[in-house]
Amino acid sequence: MKLIFERGMEGQRCTILPDCDVPEICLDVPGRGLPLRLPHVSENEISRHYTELAGQVHGVNNGFYPLGSCTMKYNPKVNEEAAALPGFTDIHPLQPEDTVQGCMKVLDAAKQMLLEITGMDDMTMQPAAGAHGEFTGLLLIKAYHDSRGDKKRTKIIVPDSAHGTNPASAAMAGFEVVNIPSGEDGCVDLEKLREAAGEDTAGLMLTNPNTVGLFDKNILAITSIVHEAGGLAYYDGANLNAVMGIARPGDMGFDVMHINLHKTFSTPHGGGGPGSGPVGCKAFLKEFLPGLQPAKSEAGYTFTAPRRSVGRVKMFYGNFLVVVKALTYLLVLGREGVRDASRNAVLNANYMMRKLQDIYPMAYPETCMHEFVMCLENMKHDADVTAMDVAKALLDYGIHPPTMYFPLIVHEALMVEPTETESRETLDEAIRAFREIYDCAKKDALRLHEAPVHAYIRRPDEVQAARKPVLRYFFPDAVRNPAQ
Ligand SMILES: *Cc1c(COP(=O)(O)O)cnc(C)c1O
Numbered sequence: 001m002k003l004i005f006e007r008g009m010e011g012q013r014c015t016i017l018p019d020c021d022v023p024e025i026c027l028d029v030p031g032r033g034l035p036l037r038l039p040h041v042s043e044n045e046i047s048r049h050y051t052e053l054a055g056q057v058h059g060v061n062n063g064f065y066p067l068g069s070c071t072m073k074y075n076p077k078v079n080e081e082a083a084a085l086p087g088f089t090d091i092h093p094l095q096p097e098d099t100v101q102g103c104m105k106v107l108d109a110a111k112q113m114l115l116e117i118t119g120m121d122d123m124t125m126q127p128a129a130g131a132h133g134e135f136t137g138l139l140l141i142k143a144y145h146d147s148r149g150d151k152k153r154t155k156i157i158v159p160d161s162a163h164g165t166n167p168a169s170a171a172m173a174g175f176e177v178v179n180i181p182s183g184e185d186g187c188v189d190l191e192k193l194r195e196a197a198g199e200d201t202a203g204l205m206l207t208n209p210n211t212v213g214l215f216d217k218n219i220l221a222i223t224s225i226v227h228e229a230g231g232l233a234y235y236d237g238a239n240l241n242a243v244m245g246i247a248r249p250g251d252m253g254f255d256v257m258h259i260n261l262h263k264t265f266s267t268p269h270g271g272g273g274p275g276s277g278p279v280g281c282k283a284f285l286k287e288f289l290p291g292l293q294p295a296k297s298e299a300g301y302t303f304t305a306p307r308r309s310v311g312r313v314k315m316f317y318g319n320f321l322v323v324v325k326a327l328t329y330l331l332v333l334g335r336e337g338v339r340d341a342s343r344n345a346v347l348n349a350n351y352m353m354r355k356l357q358d359i360y361p362m363a364y365p366e367t368c369m370h371e372f373v374m375c376l377e378n379m380k381h382d383a384d385v386t387a388m389d390v391a392k393a394l395l396d397y398g399i400h401p402p403t404m405y406f407p408l409i410v411h412e413a414l415m416v417e418p419t420e421t422e423s424r425e426t427l428d429e430a431i432r433a434f435r436e437i438y439d440c441a442k443k444d445a446l447r448l449h450e451a452p453v454h455a456y457i458r459r460p461d462e463v464q465a466a467r468k469p470v471l472r473y474f475f476p477d478a479v480r481n482p483a484q
Pocket of ligand 1: 069070128208236260275
């Protein structure tokens with residue numbers, strides 16, 4: 001496919017700019033006066049160009065997208081309409097409070113609903129993503145221990161079934177990470193936790209459901225072991241879509257947590273955002289929250305700064321329009337709808353898992369939450385077909401590959417999250433695809449090594465693409481700098 005710069009010809013254009021109505025200023029900038037190398041294309045061509053580009057990627061609008069740990073679900077278009085209302089977009093973050101009462105109400109209403117769903121007492125909308133929320137939550141934990149003069153608590157316990165961002169955030173926040181292994185059942189090993197917890201424990205971070213898709217059955221024991229040692233319990237609630245409306249981290253003994261609005265609460269994501277990772281906490285931590293909090297009084301909403309705030313983690317109020325989308329989603333679903341979404345997420349995952357487990361061994365055969373993990377070690381051993389081959393073959397069926405080789409504690413892992421918004425028909429088609437691929441692995445493994453045959457890009461060198469991405473374009477007539 002041609003780049004936009006390689007299309008069109010001199011003189012073609014698709015916009016006619018109005019005459020300049022401000023005085024021209026001449027700045028002495030090097031290169032000024034040289035013609036800009038802009039594409040010369042008509043509106044028709046630009047439209048075709050982007051349509052063709054869009055046809056080369058797989059999104060939720062193209063087909064099933066069971067990417068585990070990412071929640072690539074259908075996001076209602078009505079959310080976009082709400083977020084595009086001029087009352088939400090044509091405002092400035094420094095406008096006087098009395099001119100943005102509606103927006104403050106949105107922040108507060110979304111917060112109240114999310115507090116009810118999580119069982120927390122207060123919340124900040126500032127963090128821009130899940131990992132950013134983790135970092136913020138850890139700053140609260142640090143501020144709490146510091147406020148009590150308890151300086152020896154330097155360690156954060158992270159089970160090996162945690163999301164990869166957990167240890168990274170703990171290190172970023174200046175803590176030492178203590179890893180503990182899971183038991184045979186995929187849950188936290190309580191003995192190992194007791195050994196690890198002590199006077200130097202600042203807290204524990206628990207991803208729940210964990211990265212193998214299980215709700216930790218010892219969750220109450222886990223939080224009480226951490227509390228007895230004097231630490232705080234952090235809940236990674238990025239994926240709340242198996243839990244919301246059914247169980248609340250606040251009731252399980254967690255002191256602080258984050259949620260990903262861009263996963264559970266329906267904002268399309270990928271390609272870098274925008275996201276939102278609100279952090280909820282119990283009342284004893286609220287004075288440390290970052291940013292301004294909308295507070296309701298007789299006269300309307302005003303912003304107040306928490307007394308001993310850890311400081312801002314993002315400008316102003318976070319990604320406000322993502323909060324608008326989350327609130328729209330919650331209002332449309334309602335109380336029962338939220339619970340049904342969780343039930344369907346769990347039902348869909350278990351349905352697929354049970355329909356595949358006779359040929360694809362599950363890493364943990366227990367009832368799963370919103371996702372499950374298959375272990376393809378046998379297939380690799382017997383047929384020389386890897387998790388990667390199966391994932392690639394799915395592309396030819398119009399299915400986005402599941403998450404591959406994650407979590408690290410499962411070899412040849414494929415992690416599938418069907419999401420709550422897929423129909424049984426779609427799940428049955430995907431099950432059929434998995435089964436056909438399995439048959440193919442036995443009869444014609446070579447064909448799977450060649451897959452995908454229909455995708456635009458088939459088997460790129462992934463290491464090279466990640467380590468040495470080609471991000472620059474050289475015009476054919478440009479003089480190359482030999483040093484580049
Ligand atoms: C996605 C995810 C995160 C990180 O969220 P980002 O918005 O990508 O930073 C953290 N924990 C879990 C369990 C996740 O699934």
